[in-house]
Amino acid sequence: MRSKVLLAAWLLSDIIIFIGAYALAYFLRVGFIFSSDFPFDRYLLTALMTSPLWLIVMSTTRTFFLTHNQRTLRNGSYIAYAGAVGISIFTLLYYFEFTAFFSRMLLLEALIIQIALTWVWHIGYDKFRRMKLRSFPPAFPTLLVGVTRETAALIRHLDRRRSALVPVAILENKGTKEKEIEGVPVLGKLNKLEEVLKTHKITHLIQCSDLEQSINLLSACRKEGITYMLLPSVLGIVERDEHIESLEGWPVTAVHPKGSVAQRFFA
Amino acid sequence: MHAFILAGGFATRLWPLTEKRAKPLLPLAGLPILTHIVEKIPLHIPVTVSTNAAFKNGFLEWKETIDRPSLQIMIEPTFADDKKLGTNGAIAQWLRDEKITDDVLLLTGDNYLGFSIENFIASYTGNPLLAAYDIGDKHEARKFGTVILSDDGRSVAAFEEKPAEAKTTLVSTGCYIVPASSFAMLDAYAKTHPDFIGGIFEEFLRMKTRVDCFRFEECWFDIGSFETYLNATKKLVGDHLLLGDGAEMVSSMREGSVVIGQNSKVDQSTITDTVIFDDCEIVDCVLERCVIDSGCSLKGIDLTGKMIRAGTILRSLTR
Numbered sequence: 142m143r144s145k146v147l148l149a150a151w152l153l154s155d156i157i158i159f160i161g162a163y164a165l166a167y168f169l170r171v172g173f174i175f176s177s178d179f180p181f182d183r184y185l186l187t188a189l190m191t192s193p194l195w196l197i198v199m200s201t202t203r204t205f206f207l208t209h210n211q212r213t214l215r216n217g218s219y220i221a222y223a224g225a226v227g228i229s230i231f232t233l234l235y236y237f238e239f240t241a242f243f244s245r246m247l248l249l250e251a252l253i254i255q256i257a258l259t260w261v262w263h264i265g266y267d268k269f270r271r272m273k274l275r276s277f278p279p280a281f282p283t284l285l286v287g288v289t290r291e292t293a294a295l296i297r298h299l300d301r302r303r304s305a306l307v308p309v310a311i312l313e314n315k316g317t318k319e320k321e322i323e324g325v326p327v328l329g330k331l332n333k334l335e336e337v338l339k340t341h342k343i344t345h346l347i348q349c350s351d352l353e354q355s356i357n358l359l360s361a362c363r364k365e366g367i368t369y370m371l372l373p374s375v376l377g378i379v380e381r382d383e384h385i386e387s388l389e390g391w392p393v394t395a396v397h398p399k400g401s402v403a404q405r406f407f408a
Numbered sequence: 409m410h411a412f413i414l415a416g417g418f419a420t421r422l423w424p425l426t427e428k429r430a431k432p433l434l435p436l437a438g439l440p441i442l443t444h445i446v447e448k449i450p451l452h453i454p455v456t457v458s459t460n461a462a463f464k465n466g467f468l469e470w471k472e473t474i475d476r477p478s479l480q481i482m483i484e485p486t487f488a489d490d491k492k493l494g495t496n497g498a499i500a501q502w503l504r505d506e507k508i509t510d511d512v513l514l515l516t517g518d519n520y521l522g523f524s525i526e527n528f529i530a531s532y533t534g535n536p537l538l539a540a541y542d543i544g545d546k547h548e549a550r551k552f553g554t555v556i557l558s559d560d561g562r563s564v565a566a567f568e569e570k571p572a573e574a575k576t577t578l579v580s581t582g583c584y585i586v587p588a589s590s591f592a593m594l595d596a597y598a599k600t601h602p603d604f605i606g607g608i609f610e611e612f613l614r615m616k617t618r619v620d621c622f623r624f625e626e627c628w629f630d631i632g633s634f635e636t637y638l639n640a641t642k643k644l645v646g647d648h649l650l651l652g653d654g655a656e657m658v659s660s661m662r663e664g665s666v667v668i669g670q671n672s673k674v675d676q677s678t679i680t681d682t683v684i685f686d687d688c689e690i691v692d693c694v695l696e697r698c699v700i701d702s703g704c705s706l707k708g709i710d711l712t713g714k715m716i717r718a719g720t721i722l723r724s725l726t727r
Contacts, residue, residue, distance in 0.1 A: 314423070330420040332427060353714070357424045360720035 143280045144305075147270045148205060154266065155199065155259065156192045159227070162258045163188040166251035170244055179243055187235045195227035204263065207274075207281065207305045211267040217260055224256040271303045279307035284343045286331070286358060287350025288313040288322060291374045295349065296323040309341050314351045334358075338365050348375055409529065409585070410510045411455040412502060414495050414605070415442060415467070415517030416484055418460075421633050424717035425701055430463035431631060432517030433470055435685065437644040438652060438667060440470060441631060442517050446479070448525045453513065454478035456506075458498050461485050494602030500595045509588055514605065516582030520640055522626030525583070532585050535618045538564070538609060539583035541628045552579035552630070553606030555621055564619040569606040578621075580606050581628050590617065634715055638697055641665055641683055652686065669702070685718075 167184055175181045202219035203209055210216065228248055236242065274280040283299075283306040285292055296308050300323075311327045312334060313319075319327050328337055331354065337343065338361065346362050347370045348355060355371065362369035373383045378396060386395045419431035426434070432442040442457065449455055455478060459467050467481045484498060499514065513529065515521075521539070528539055540555045549571075555578045556566040567580070584605070586594060590612065597611045612619050629640035645665040649657065652670035661678040668674060669686035677693040684690060685702040694710040701718035708724030716722075 314420075316420070331423045332418055332420045334423075335427060354424075356711075356714060356720065356722070357717040360717045360722075363721070364719060 144207075144274060147273060151205065151266055151270065152196060154262065155196060158258050158262050159192045159195055159255055160185070160188045162255035163231070163251045166247055166254050169254075170247040170250060183235070183239055184243075187231055187238060190234055190238075191227055191231040194230050195223060198226045199223040209267075210302070211260075211263045216263070220260050220263065221256050224252055224259065227255065228252045268303070271305050274305040275303060275307055279305075279309065281306045281344045282309040282341050283307060283345040283347060284309070284337060284341065285311045285322075285325065286314070286346065286348045286354070287311075287375075288317045288319055288327060289350050289374075291372055291379075292349040293322050295347065295372065296325055306345050306347075308347075309343075310337050312337060314354060331357075334361055338367065343367055345370065347372065350375060352376070409453050409513055410508055411449050411453050411513040411515065412499060413442065413445060413455065413457045413515045413517045414498065415457050415463075416460045416495075416498060417518065418462070419518070419632075422631075422637065422715070425637075425699060425715055427717065429466050430459055430517070432457075432459075433463070433466050434631065434637065435667075435669065435683075436520060436629075436631065436637070437641060438650050438669075441520060442470065443474065444520055445515055445517065446474060446476065448521060449513070449515075450526050450529070451476070454480070456480045456482050456502065457517065458482045458484065458502060494598070495605045496594070496598035496608060497602035499605075500598035503591050503595065508591075511588050512586045514584040514586055516605070518631045519582035520627070520629040520631065520644075521581065521583055522628055523624040528583065528622050528624075529585070531620075531622050533620065534587055534589075535563075535620045536587060536590055536609060536612050537585040537620045537622055538567075539581045539622045539624060540578045541581050541624060543577050543579050546574040546577055549574035549577050549579050552581075553609070554578065555580055557621055557623075561623075562620055564609070564613065564621050567606060567609045567613055567619070569604050569610060578623070580609070582630065583622075584609070593617070634699065634713075637699065638681060638683070641667060642681060 164185065167181060171179060202223060204216060204219055228251060232248060285295070285308050288311060292311065299306060299308060308325045311322055311325055312329060312331055313327060314331045316330060317327060321327055345368045346358060348358055349372050352375050359369050373394070376394070383394050383396050386393055415430055415432040417431055419426040422431060433440045436444060446455060455476065457467060457480070459481065461483055464483050471479060471481055482502060502508070523539070531537065538555065543549050551570060553567060553569045554571055554574050554576050555564055556576050557563070557578065558565040586608070593611065593615060594608055597608055601607050609619055627643055629636060629643070631637050631640055642665045645667060647664060649662050650667045651657065652668060652672065654671040655668040655673070657668060657674040659676045660674050664681035666679050666681070667683045669684055669688065671686055672684050672688040674684065674690045677690050677695065680696040682695045682698045682700070684700045687703045688700055689705045690700070691707045693706050693708065696712045698711050698713065699715045700706070701716055703719045704716055705721045707722070709722050
């Protein structure tokens, strides 16, 4: 519930930011007046009509995902891409609705302001959202399966990044003497899986070892409506250079030979 | 004599098959392991099965399937492995609570015994007695309690529970008789050593009590892991197909031992050395050395060496 409210507030605030950015561009270009040559109400109406379409484009970039980091350049480029699509929609809508053109500089300014404001807002709001989602009890209690150094590294990483996914328990199939890893309790072997999923209200399960049990863990997750994740290290991929790609529409995990920047885009 | 079967283990190595079912209730060649054991105990001997609260319902349901009025289920009120009384603890408590004065036939619920328990009891002379099997491999023997016989070939000279280096290939098989005269010793020992039933026999020898050995050559399986479970199935079923009530296998290929549980259906598949529990649907699959728990639905999947959790639905969309 907490996450849904926060997401709804985020979507609403994004629409406000979008319209606000366009309004700001209008006043910066036209001056802080309501021009009769270029009526503000028409302009605002078009921005209002564009905003839900722009939001749909934004959603397709997965920018609102829990696991998405807003600070990355990739996320910035996604926001810029959605902004560019947004301004195109705005231009077309305005022309079709009012059969009129207007300042190209205004469009450019609106685009730049909208992208900048949206990105800054996303970084700020994401920080706030993570704080709220992590506060006790965490909105996304996460179960880790397997006690390995990768497990410990993952826990530290999630904590450092203030991730919305908060590890609350660990299960280990082969048995371990460790009582806790980085402060997260090791609750026993996989025979306690169902009990732990229920008592801790687990929403995400991350498999860190025991590849032979992946089908059974996935089966339990599907049954309980839990998101299942698998660390690539379980498959022996430890260099963080894997990608989920589509091979003729068939999803595959790919590891390409190390090459030039150009190869990354055209390989 | 009174029979006491230890069936309170959580069997974590057999997860997910033992997620909701105790290991002694795992079907082996069409029947629960426990049923195989109980059917071998002479009818005049009352039987008590000791388990824990986590598996209570499963045992009570199983009891309904057994036509034996003298059968009792004793529930230990624990839900977790680390809170159990332990095997010796459970036996000692039962002896005290039920005020047992008969000699006790002790059996572990996860061991399939090929020999006649009647013959085993007939060889009992009043001394503590254990059944031993020559496993033929000292490395393998380290996983069990090893038995060194005296020169008379009947009494036990030494007993070592899971030794680091086995001196013999003769191993204890989870089948014992403890005379009533030794209960006090057992009770005292259980207070300091709640686990490892074989330890009681080490204690008997330490206290200079003669322990006898019943050696047998019929089959014996300690069902402790996926491999031993499949191997036991292979030995008992042979190169055959065992179909439960309402089960069917159509347009399919079979190799080796295949067991298909009640109301399960296998269609257009290739199945090799695999056990499929009840109410499963297997279509267009290739399964080799797998155990598929109840209520699974698999379509278009190839699996090798897997234990699949009850209720798993796997449908390949690429076929």
